[in-house]
Amino acid sequence: MTSKPEITKLNDAISVSPQLELEHVAALAKAGFKSIICNRPDAEEGDHPRSDAMAGAAKKSGLQFAYVPAVSGSITDQDGEKMAAALANLPAPVLAYCRSGARSTKLTEMAQASSAKTPSKSSRFNVVVVGGGSAGIATAASMLKRNKNISLAIVDPADDHYYQPGWTMVGGGAFSAEFTHRKEKDLIPARAQWIKSAVSSFDPENNSVLTADGQEVGYDVLIVCPGIKLDWEAIDGLPDTLGKNGVTSNYRFDLAPYTYRLVKDMAGGTALFTQPPMPIKCAGAPQKAMYLSCSKWESQGVLNNIDVQFHNSGAALFGIKEYVPALMEYIERYNAHLNLESTLVAVDGPARIATFEQKQGEETKRVEVKFDMIHVVPPQMAPDFVRSSPLAAESGFVDVDPATLRHTKYANIFSLGDACSAPNAKTMAAVRKQAPIVAVNALAALDGKPPVADYDGYGSCPLTVERGKVVLAEFGYGGKLLPSFPNWLIDGTRPSRLSWLLKDTILPPVYWHGMLKGREWMVRPHRIGAE
The missing domain is CATH 3.50.50.60 (FAD/NAD(P)-binding domain)
Incomplete structure (x- = not known):
């Protein structure tokens, strides 16, 4: 057994140590640490565990892990900013390590200095949308088309946006990768404010979220749709x-x-x-x-x-x-x-x-x-900041009523897309159906009213069984078949060339120019109690 690392406590939130070994991790968890940061580059000379192995050991012991490598003698301001972001996102107490502990100490000092220079900013909106993917942008666009006067912010750090259903076609040689890519700035609705940061925590009792760069963002209604974590x-x-x-x-x-x-x-x-x-x-x-x-x-x-x-x-x-x-x-x-x-x-x-x-x-x-x-x-799960939040169900996903997509405890919080707990298939088609439902229910919540629309669990999976043919699976809660087209046009249980045309030619522009613009073609929200 390797001897215990020499741990130096810098403050109540963070300690540092020389190089850790895999067998140290479980003991750190027992000692009360919640997170580990590796500041030693994997490529650095020496016989030391690589970051992926340490991440695996941390996960097995219930610890969070971040890899923030910095080169000895060449630490940059950007390294300090990355350390600050990691410390803002990880639960404390944190143990950071490198070869000797010196780099971890330096990076912590830089991170704290950076945070001290950046005063905490606060703002408030009628609606805050966490996540700028398909669910977030589609819901924001649907709300703003219905009510141009609300203040709405989208919180997301990403520069790039992807049409992810197209990646199967890229892997099959039918699409180029670039065909699935746009810049996030070009997709944010014109009347929405883009807060280009990651959410670090939720405070539903005080109707606010905290971002990794120290902003406190208040809301009247919160919509949570940050996607899913690929593990x-x-x-x-x-x-x-x-x-x-x-x-x-x-x-x-x-x-x-x-x-x-x-x-x-x-x-x-x-x-x-x-x-x-x-x-x-x-x-x-x-x-x-x-x-x-x-x-x-x-x-x-x-x-x-x-x-x-x-x-x-x-x-x-x-x-x-x-x-x-x-x-x-x-x-x-x-x-x-x-x-x-x-x-x-x-x-x-x-x-x-x-x-x-x-x-x-x-x-x-x-x-x-x-x-x-x-x-x-890879296996998939709710994002870390959702899983550890008061919004999470036992599954780790945002705990919602499967019909209204409203949180089971907080009446002014909604969730959709891959991050919500509703038992539907996690597909783009599901998001396309959910977005207008959440839009009208969230607007009702702004007016102090109960939800007005419900979701039937619709999802679609165009199964590309060969180049040129698709089995168009469409279904809802309980496995009920929910075909969009009459059987004489498309029998979803059989391979079809028309379904390939839908997948290959029709759905991409529907996504870019319809769904993300708040155009609700074939997915108008179903009113509660209506036939």
Whole structure:
């Protein structure tokens, strides 16, 4: 056992120490620390645990972790600002470490000086929207179209905005990555104020949120939609090998093109596709990646040379039984091996070995599988600042009534999109339906009235079973089928070229020029009590 680190307490919120080892982490949790910051770069010379390994150890012990590397002798003002942001976002007490502890001490001093120079700012709005993704912008746009006189702020630190349903198509060679990208500044509604910062905490008793840069933002009504956290670190070895060694994922903008590169260059070998436990955004996306890859290999005449395996943590290929027969036809057509209750737990990129925990009868066994390429979908959870907040349900997501999307405790708080606890499929189509419902209910709350619209759980998953055909799954709460088109036009349970046209050509402009502009084509809110 490595000796205990020499911990120096700088104040009640932060202490520093020399290099930590993996075995120190559990003891730090027992000692009362809530968070760890690593200030030592992974590439720095020496035999020390890398940040991803420390992050994994911290997670297992219930600690938060941040990686804020700084080069010894070359610490910059930007390093100090990053340290300040990390300290603002992490629960205290925090332990920061580097090789000797000196850099961590210096960075803490710089962070505190930076905070002292930046006075706390406060502002207040009728409506504050946390999150500038599809849910946040669509809801803000819908509200401002209905009432131009409200003051509304969107809090989000991102410079870039993505049409994430397009990433499956990027990985399948149908879209370019840039086709899915816009600048956030070009999408914020004209009458909304953009607070370009991250939310660090909620204070619902005082109707305010606190941002990472020290702003206190008050509200009359709060709408929480910051999306979902992709937990790449939950799979051992994955962060170090993503984007190389045949390891890819369509769940990241920068990796989806690598998926297509791997697919079109593959002439034989083993291709693995994985799906983690629910909940995840777009539950059909893991198998969409497989179908489009197989379609490409089929067209290139190499499919028979490839061992295709789909490893799904769940017990069924798809959660709505009406769509399973059509999907199984493609599983058989592509000769894909379906492995249910098989969960990816580790990836050794250089050795090209994936480790799965598979349920076999009453036992769960670890199985290693060699691969030439693997498409990974990481486990997903509510963002950290939501999970640790008074807004969270037991699941970690924002606790809402599934019909009105209003918080179960706070009548002036609503949530939608991937961050809310409603048991619908987490898809873009769900957000498109939810946004106008939250808009009218939030405006009613501003007037002191109860919610006026309800949500039926609608979600859609256009399952791209081959290049040019889609099984258009549309459903709501309880698995009820909710087709948007008459059966004679589109039978959603069967593959359709018209559904591909919808996915490929119609939905992207509907997103950019309709949904994000507050245009509610085919998703007008359903009034409570109406037929």
